[in-house]
Amino acid sequence: MGVYIKSTGALMPEKSEAESVFKCAKFDIKEFIDPKEYRRLGTIIRSGIFAGMTALKNSGIQKPDAIVVGTGLGCLTDTIKFIASIKQHNEENLNPSPFIYSTHNTVGGTISILTGCTGYNSTFVHRGLSFESALFESFLMIKEDSELSILAGGIDELTDEYLAVGERIGLYRENSVPGEGAGFFVLTGKKENAIAEIVDIKLLPMFDKVKVMNSFRQFIENNSINPAKTVLFTPFNGDSECDNWKKDVLRSHKWENIVSPKESTGEFMTAGAISAVLAAERFVSEPQTKEILIWNSFLNMENAFILLRST
Amino acid sequence: MVAKIYITAVGIISSIGSGCDQTVQSIIEGKGGQTETKFVDSKLSRSFPLCEVPFSNDQLAEIAGVSRDEFRTRCSLLAAVAAKEAAANGNIRANENISTAFICGTTVGGMDRSEIFYRDFSEDHQNGGDINDVICHDCGDTAHKVASLINATDFVSTISTACSSSANSFITGARLLQHGIVDRVVAGGSDALTYFTVNGFNSLRIHDSEPCRPLDASRKGLNLGEGAAFAVLETEATMKKTGNKPICELSGWHNCAEAYHQTASSPEGRGAYFAMTGALKKANMSPEDIDYINLHGTGTDNNDASESAAVVKVFKEKMPLLSSTKTLTGHTLGASGGIEAVISVLSIRENIVPGDKRFKTPIAETGLKPVAETLINRQVINIMSNSFGFGGNNSCLIFTRL
Numbered sequence: 271m272g273v274y275i276k277s278t279g280a281l282m283p284e285k286s287e288a289e290s291v292f293k294c295a296k297f298d299i300k301e302f303i304d305p306k307e308y309r310r311l312g313t314i315i316r317s318g319i320f321a322g323m324t325a326l327k328n329s330g331i332q333k334p335d336a337i338v339v340g341t342g343l344g345c346l347t348d349t350i351k352f353i354a355s356i357k358q359h360n361e362e363n364l365n366p367s368p369f370i371y372s373t374h375n376t377v378g379g380t381i382s383i384l385t386g387c388t389g390y391n392s393t394f395v396h397r398g399l400s401f402e403s404a405l406f407e408s409f410l411m412i413k414e415d416s417e418l419s420i421l422a423g424g425i426d427e428l429t430d431e432y433l434a435v436g437e438r439i440g441l442y443r444e445n446s447v448p449g450e451g452a453g454f455f456v457l458t459g460k461k462e463n464a465i466a467e468i469v470d471i472k473l474l475p476m477f478d479k480v481k482v483m484n485s486f487r488q489f490i491e492n493n494s495i496n497p498a499k500t501v502l503f504t505p506f507n508g509d510s511e512c513d514n515w516k517k518d519v520l521r522s523h524k525w526e527n528i529v530s531p532k533e534s535t536g537e538f539m540t541a542g543a544i545s546a547v548l549a550a551e552r553f554v555s556e557p558q559t560k561e562i563l564i565w566n567s568f569l570n571m572e573n574a575f576i577l578l579r580s581t
Numbered sequence: 582m583v584a585k586i587y588i589t590a591v592g593i594i595s596s597i598g599s600g601c602d603q604t605v606q607s608i609i610e611g612k613g614g615q616t617e618t619k620f621v622d623s624k625l626s627r628s629f630p631l632c633e634v635p636f637s638n639d640q641l642a643e644i645a646g647v648s649r650d651e652f653r654t655r656c657s658l659l660a661a662v663a664a665k666e667a668a669a670n671g672n673i674r675a676n677e678n679i680s681t682a683f684i685c686g687t688t689v690g691g692m693d694r695s696e697i698f699y700r701d702f703s704e705d706h707q708n709g710g711d712i713n714d715v716i717c718h719d720c721g722d723t724a725h726k727v728a729s730l731i732n733a734t735d736f737v738s739t740i741s742t743a744c745s746s747s748a749n750s751f752i753t754g755a756r757l758l759q760h761g762i763v764d765r766v767v768a769g770g771s772d773a774l775t776y777f778t779v780n781g782f783n784s785l786r787i788h789d790s791e792p793c794r795p796l797d798a799s800r801k802g803l804n805l806g807e808g809a810a811f812a813v814l815e816t817e818a819t820m821k822k823t824g825n826k827p828i829c830e831l832s833g834w835h836n837c838a839e840a841y842h843q844t845a846s847s848p849e850g851r852g853a854y855f856a857m858t859g860a861l862k863k864a865n866m867s868p869e870d871i872d873y874i875n876l877h878g879t880g881t882d883n884n885d886a887s888e889s890a891a892v893v894k895v896f897k898e899k900m901p902l903l904s905s906t907k908t909l910t911g912h913t914l915g916a917s918g919g920i921e922a923v924i925s926v927l928s929i930r931e932n933i934v935p936g937d938k939r940f941k942t943p944i945a946e947t948g949l950k951p952v953a954e955t956l957i958n959r960q961v962i963n964i965m966s967n968s969f970g971f972g973g974n975n976s977c978l979i980f981t982r983l
Contacts, residue, residue, distance in 0.1 A: 337838070343719055344741065349777075353699050356780045361624055369781035370844050370971065373688065374720065374741040379972025382838035388855060391838035391974050392749050395690075395741040396721035403738040407753060410760050434706040435715055475728065475737035 273412045274464035279325030280547040281317045281452040292449030292536030312348045314427040318377030321452035329456035334421040336390035337378045338408045340400030342539020344374030398568025401543040406471045416459025423454030424543025445508030449536020453543030466553045466578045474573040483519045489575045497523035505567035506530045507537040542566035584816040586755045587827035591923045592666025595808030595910045596632035611938040613909040615792045621774040629788040632806030632911030654691035655773035657723040663809035668731035671813035675732045680763040682736035683728035686746025686770030688915035690720035693773045733767045743970030748918025752834045764819045769811030769919030793880030795905035798942040803879040806911025810923040829929045833864025833979035850891030856975035857895045864979045871901045872961035875921050877969045878905020879912050889947040904951035908937045918968035925964040929982045
C-alpha cells in the first residue's frame with residue numbers, strides 16, 4: 271500500500287539584492303479567504319493558507335481528511351508582538367489578538383476552518399524535524415487507511431529578531447543564509463494521477479555524526495538505492511562546518527545527479543518542506559526522473575532522509 | 582492484528598505534588614495547588630490564583646539531578662523531573678536493545694527564559710539580554726534535552742496544539758508503536774507558568790480571581806497552572822523484553838478539529854462530541870462503558886458550557902462519574918493532556934475517582950454534577966480524558982483497567 275504525493279503548494283522565498291536573506295515575496299490569498307477575515311491574520315498564517323490551499327486546489331480535493339503541519343518556531347511575529355505589548359503596556363489592557371494567533375497550531379487550525387476539515391489535526395514544533403515529523407505521521411496514517419487524503423506541510427517565517435539573535439550566536443556562517451517559506455503536500459493512498467510516491471522516511475533526532483552516517487548507509491541499503499541513478503537533494507547550506515562532514519558521508523557513493531536546494535531557499539528549520547516540493551516538482555518537469563533521495567538537516571542539528579519514486 | 586497499547590509507568594509534577602504519591606494524596610485530600618506565586622514574574626499573580634509548582638528552577642534541577650547549564654528553562658526542568666520518574670518506574674536504561682521514542686507536548690516551551698531575554702534585547706538587539714536565555718526558546722528544546730536524559734532518543738518530536746498538545750503525544754506515540762517504528766514510547770508534556778501566558782489569558786479576560794469552579798454555574802474562568810507528566814507506552818511484545826507489567830491499557834483515542842473558531846468552541850460542543858464518540862469507536866466501546874470522565878473542564882464560561890452539552894449528548898443513556906481535576910492543578914496548558922492522562926492512569930491504579938469539593942451549582946442547561954469528595958476504594962474500569970485546545974483541536978483518550 272503506497273503513499274503518494276498528489277499535489278504540492280509552496281510559498282517560495284527569493285534572495286533580495288538589498289538583504290542577504292531569502293524572503294518570500296508578496297502573495298495573494300483572496301481566492302481562498304475573505305479579505306475581511308484575513309486582515310487580522312499574521313504573515314505566517316497567510317503564508318500557510320497560501321501554500322496549503324494552493325496544494326488543495328492543485329489536488330482537486332476541497333476538504334482533506336486530516337491536516338498535519340510542522341513549524342520550527344511557529345507564529346513568531348505574533349509571539350513577539352504580544353511579548354512587546356506586555357512590556358509596553360505594563361501588563362494592562364492588552365489586545366488579545368497576537369496572543370490568540372501566537373499558538374503554533376494556528377496554521378492548521380485556520381485551514382481546518384477554511385476547508386471545513388474536522389478530521390485529525392496536529393502540529394509538530396521540533397526544530398529541524400518539524401516538517402518531517404508532520405510528513406512522517408501523515409505517511410503512517412495513509413498506510414493505515416489508503417482512502418485518506420492528508421494535507422501535510424512545513425512552514426517558518428523569518429523575523430528581524432531571529433536575524434538579530436542568529437547574528438549574535440553565529441547561527442549563519444560563511445555562505446549560509448537565513449530563509450523562510452512554506453511547502454505543502456496533498457498525500458493520498460492512490461497512485462493514479464499522483465506526482466510521486468513517498469517510499470520511505472527516516473528521522474534522526476540526535477546529532478551524532480557517526481550514527482547519521484550509518485543510518486544514511488542503512489537507508490540506501492534498505493531501499494536498494496542506486497546512487498548512479500538517483501537524484502540526490504543535499505542538505506548543504508554553505509557553511510563548511512555543517513557541510514563538510516556530510517560531503518564525506520556522501521563520498522562513499524558515486525552520485526551522478528546532485529541538487530542543493532538551499533541555494534534557492536536559504537537555511538531554516540522547515541527548509542526541508544521546500545526541498546521536498548522542489549523534488550516532487552522535478553518528477554513533473556523532468557519526467558525521466560526515477561528516484562530522488564532527499565537528505566535534509568537544519569544546521570548541524572537533526573537529520574532526515576526522504577525517498578521519492580516516480581509513479 | 583494491531584498491537585494493543587499499555588501504560589507501564591508514569592511520572593508527574595504539578596502544583597499538587599512532585600511525583601505520583603504526592604499527586605494521589607492531594608487528590609484524595611482535595612488539596613488544590615492555587616497559591617501565592619514565588620517564581621512567576623507577573624504583577625497579575627496578585628489578582629488571580631495561579632497553580633505554581635512550589636520549587637525554584639534550581640530546586641527542580643536538584644530533584645531531577647540535572648545541571649542548570651543544560652536545563653535552563655522551567656519547562657525543561659519540569660519535564661526532566663516527570664520524565665525521570667516515568668523512566669525509573671518503567672526501567673528505561675541506556676544501551677538496551679529496546680528502541681524508545683520521546684514525544685512531548687508544550688505550548689510555550691522555553692518562553693519563561695526568552696521573555697526575560699526580550700526585555701533587554703528589545704532595547705538593544707546587539708547586546709541586550711543573555712543569549713543563553715533565548716537559544717532554548719523553541720518548543721523542541723525540552724524534548725531534545727529530556728530524551729537524551731532518559732535514553733529515549735530513537736524518535737523524538739514535539740507537538741504543539743495548545744491545550745491538547747500532550748494528549749496528542751499519546752496518540753502519535755500509539756501510532757509509532759502500532760507501526761513498529763519503535764518498541765516503546767515516552768509520551769506526555771510540559772508547560773511552565775510564564776508572564777506571556779498569564780497575560781495572554783488576562784487579555785482574553787478568562788482568569789478567575791477565585792479558585793476555579795469547573796462545571797459550576799457561577800464559574801468565572803480558569804486558574805493557570807504548570808507542570809509536566811509522562812507515561813511509558815509499551816506493547817505486549819515490548820513487555821516481554823522489558824519484563825514490565827501494565828498498569829492499564831490505552832484502549833481508545835481520537836483527535837479531531839472542530840473547524841469552528843480559533844479560540845471559542847461551538848455552543849453545542851461539536852468538536853468535543855466527535856472527539857469523545859471517535860475515541861469510543863476506536864476503543865470499540867459504547868458510552869455506557871465509561872465509568873469516569875476526567876473533563877477538560879477549565880472553568881471558563883465557553884468550554885464548560887460546550888463540553889457539558891457534548892457530554893450530555895454522548896452519555897444520554899447513562900451519565901458516568903465525572904470531574905475536572907483542573908480544580909486542583911489549574912489549567913496546565915500544553916501539559917494538561919499529559920497530566921490528566923497520568924491522573925487517569927493513577928486513578929485506575931489507586932482505585933480513586935477524583936472529586937471537586939468546591940462545586941456547588943450545576944449549569945442550568947446541562948445539570949452535570951461532578952463527584953464531590955474524591956472517592957477512594959472505588960474501582961473504575963474505563964476512564965475517558967478530554968483535552969480541547971485553541972485552534973479548535975479536540976482530543977480524547979480512554980484508559981482501561983486490565
